[in-house]
Amino acid sequence: MSARAIGRFDFARNPQIRFGWGRRSELGEVCGEFGATSGLLVIGSRTLVRLGEEKRLCFALRDSGVVVGRPSVVVSGEPTVELIDELTNEIRPDTPDVIVAVGGGAAMDTAKALAATLADPDWSGVREFLEGVGSGKPIDFPTIPVVVLPTTGGTGAEVTKNAVITSYAPPFKKSMRSPQLVPRCAIVDPELSAHASRETTVAAGMDALTQNVESLLSNRSTAISAALAADGASWAWQGLSMFADGTDDRIVRESLALAALQSGLALANSGLGLAHGVAAALGSHCRVPHGLACAVMLPTALEVNRSMLASGWSQLAAAWGLNNDGDPSQPVIDNVRRLSAKLNVPTRLRDLGVERSQLVAIARDSRGNSMTANPVQLSDDRLLAVLTEVF
Numbered sequence: 230m231s232a233r234a235i236g237r238f239d240f241a242r243n244p245q246i247r248f249g250w251g252r253r254s255e256l257g258e259v260c261g262e263f264g265a266t267s268g269l270l271v272i273g274s275r276t277l278v279r280l281g282e283e284k285r286l287c288f289a290l291r292d293s294g295v296v297v298g299r300p301s302v303v304v305s306g307e308p309t310v311e312l313i314d315e316l317t318n319e320i321r322p323d324t325p326d327v328i329v330a331v332g333g334g335a336a337m338d339t340a341k342a343l344a345a346t347l348a349d350p351d352w353s354g355v356r357e358f359l360e361g362v363g364s365g366k367p368i369d370f371p372t373i374p375v376v377v378l379p380t381t382g383g384t385g386a387e388v389t390k391n392a393v394i395t396s397y398a399p400p401f402k403k404s405m406r407s408p409q410l411v412p413r414c415a416i417v418d419p420e421l422s423a424h425a426s427r428e429t430t431v432a433a434g435m436d437a438l439t440q441n442v443e444s445l446l447s448n449r450s451t452a453i454s455a456a457l458a459a460d461g462a463s464w465a466w467q468g469l470s471m472f473a474d475g476t477d478d479r480i481v482r483e484s485l486a487l488a489a490l491q492s493g494l495a496l497a498n499s500g501l502g503l504a505h506g507v508a509a510a511l512g513s514h515c516r517v518p519h520g521l522a523c524a525v526m527l528p529t530a531l532e533v534n535r536s537m538l539a540s541g542w543s544q545l546a547a548a549w550g551l552n553n554d555g556d557p558s559q560p561v562i563d564n565v566r567r568l569s570a571k572l573n574v575p576t577r578l579r580d581l582g583v584e585r586s587q588l589v590a591i592a593r594d595s596r597g598n599s600m601t602a603n604p605v606q607l608s609d610d611r612l613l614a615v616l617t618e619v620f
């Protein structure tokens with residue numbers, strides 16, 4: 230084996246992480262640790278309210294001396310510019326000491342955005358903070374501490390420094406980004422995802438899988454991010470394969486939660502790739518849910534990048550126990566296609582309600598931060614041809 234060189238790299242700040250079944254009971258203790266006395270709950274779905282989770286978390290906070298003064302913010306759908314501005318104006322007179330998010334990426338991103346907008350001494354709207362569409366206003370002031378409890382085992386937003394905010398008119402999906410947005414603590418309790426629907430589980434699980442795969446193959450991948458992503462890809466594989474075979478137990482939920490967590494730690498340091506670049510545009514132009522968009526784009530993203538001689542391909546094949554002799558990209562791609570088929574993931578953009586006439590605009594708006602990490606650099610024409618092929 231030839232010697233491998235190691236260049237320079239950074240590894241970003243992380244939250245404190247508490248992983249394990251049932252550990253949401255530690256919420257009060259966590260918030261007490263940083264002296265919070267007033268809190269705001271951001272909830273990702275009505276189901277969590279119905280199941281009594283919201284009440285349990287409120288009691289846990291109260292027992293530790295944290296008063297939850299106003300009704301929880303219930304987030305349905307991805308956070309928009311309008312939603313964040315409205316919530317900020319409404320909550321600012323009573324700004325809490327801690328924001329607790331329980332839910333998927335939408336709830337966590339809402340909490341992370343509010344952590345900045347509620348503390349902004351010079352508040353003039355969330356758009357100012359958004360990459361590419363705002364004025365580049367920095368988040369250089371102390372933000373409100375955020376504690377997150379992810380429930381869907383998908384996005385990895387529990388550990389990242391960005392919040393994705395959507396606009397439908399004009400259509401864009403952009404991040405606000407700052408080390409100040411990294412949550413203070415992530416309580417990753419896989420039991421919270423036990424009631425997720427089949428649809429949510431598949432979309433979130435495929436998102437975690439895609440994030441680990443794209444992070445591993447990324448042109449900004451580093452030794453630590455690659456190790457996390459390769460291991461994360463094996464957990465995603467275990468969880469999704471068992472789920473596809475009809476099992477939904479504690480091991481499945483723990484595997485998917487760990488896969489998502491590791492994908493977040495990895496992608497925060499490596500960036501992503503083509504599937505995520507296109508998924509952002511599919512979200513803002515056609516309202517395709519993020520995980521589903523990633524799932525549909527993943528096989529195509531792999532095909533586009535297979536010419537790259539990245540060691541990531543062999544790491545992926547090894548993580549999935551595939552035959553690693555010769556070109557490892559083919560068995561990896563075949564395996565992803567087989568898994569997607571078993572999970573009934575659509576294979577074409579037209580199955581997601583995309584119109585052919587929208588492809589040019591989707592190609593144009595796929596050029597975000599994710600696309601710059603894609604191993605193969607695509608011209609506008611090539612990207613449009615790729616989208617036309619998967620249409």
Ligand SMILES: [Zn+2]
Nearest residue numbers: 384436440523
């Ligand atoms: Zn994602």
